[in-house]
Amino acid sequence: xxxxxLLIFLFATLSAFSMTTQEIQDTASxxxxxxxxxSNLIALSSDLNGDGIKDIALINESLAPxxxxxxxxxxxxxxxxxKDNKAVYTTYSQYAILLANEGGMMGDPLQDMxxxxxxxxxxxxGGSREKWSQNYVFQxxxxxxxxxxxxxxxxxxxxxxxxxxxxxxxxxxxxxTKVSPxxxxxxVIQNLSQKELLNLKDFVASDFDPKIN
Numbered sequence: 001x002x003x004x005x006l007l008i009f010l011f012a013t014l015s016a017f018s019m020t021t022q023e024i025q026d027t028a029s030x031x032x033x034x035x036x037x038x039s040n041l042i043a044l045s046s047d048l049n050g051d052g053i054k055d056i057a058l059i060n061e062s063l064a065p066x067x068x069x070x071x072x073x074x075x076x077x078x079x080x081x082x083k084d085n086k087a088v089y090t091t092y093s094q095y096a097i098l099l100a101n102e103g104g105m106m107g108d109p110l111q112d113m114x115x116x117x118x119x120x121x122x123x124x125x126g127g128s129r130e131k132w133s134q135n136y137v138f139q140x141x142x143x144x145x146x147x148x149x150x151x152x153x154x155x156x157x158x159x160x161x162x163x164x165x166x167x168x169x170x171x172x173x174x175x176x177t178k179v180s181p182x183x184x185x186x187x188v189i190q191n192l193s194q195k196e197l198l199n200l201k202d203f204v205a206s207d208f209d210p211k212i213n
Contacts, residue, residue: 037063038075046115048080049089049140055080057120059097059113071099074110076200078120078145091145095204096122102206104128120145124205131155138200146197150210167210169197174212 038060048055058077066072074097080089103109103126111123111133122136137149150167162179172192179185193211 039063041074041110042113044113044115047118048078048115048120050118053081053083057113057115059110061100069101071101074099076122078200080140091200093200093203095206096200098124098126098205102126106131119148122205127154129157131157134205136203136205141197145200147200147203148197150208167192169194169210174210 040058041061042057042059044057045054046057047053048057056077056079058075058079060075060077062073062075064072073094075092075094076096077092078090079087082088098109100108100110103124105128106126109124109126111125112121113123114121116137118139120138122134122138124134126132131154133151133153135151136147138145139148140146146169148168148170150165150169152165152167154163156162159181160183161181162177164175164177164179166175166177168174169192172194174190174192175187176190177185177187190212
């Protein structure tokens with residue numbers, strides 16, 4: 001099954017960037033006959049591991065029919081390339097991207113995906129009276145992509161209060177900043193009990209809860 005997914009991803013790469021070899025194109029075309037159909041929501045070409053070579057990150061959404069009230073599955077795909085535009089590392093996650101119905105009254109929570117300082121940043125936004133945002137930062141370390149930072153915000157649109165949380169999973173620290181309706185700020189520094197960085201493969205965006213000492 002992983003082979004099928006990998007080649008779906010390589011086909012998406014072909015469509016978005018035309019950066020692959022003819023051999024990969026031919027192989028992907030053959031396997032696409034038995035694969036599902038996906039639409040591309042976001043496609044990026046940027047250096048994700050600091051080697052100076054542009055890599056690929058995709059967010060795709062399934063075109064398969066879903067039951068009423070449900071949302072289509074989504075998938076994050078990352079492909080690291082060498083200087084010949086051949087894939088040297090591939091990973092994917094079916095749980096890293098919030099679905100279209102997980103943003104509350106604000107609608108689809110997927111705001112953006114970007115690359116900053118060779119790190120992949122996923123941005124989500126949603127809510128109703130209380131608006132919230134989540135910005136996850138993943139970095140390639142040795143053998144995979146790991147969550148190294150997270151910034152969350154909750155804003156009460158009724159009284160104007162805010163709460164910001166800045167997680168640093170490398171230094172295992174958390175800064176919580178609360179802003180009162182009168183714009184008074186109060187920041188508290190806390191420690192995180194999570195000792196190991198979380199691999200993207202184990203990350204679930206809809207159920208992520210950092211542990212605090």
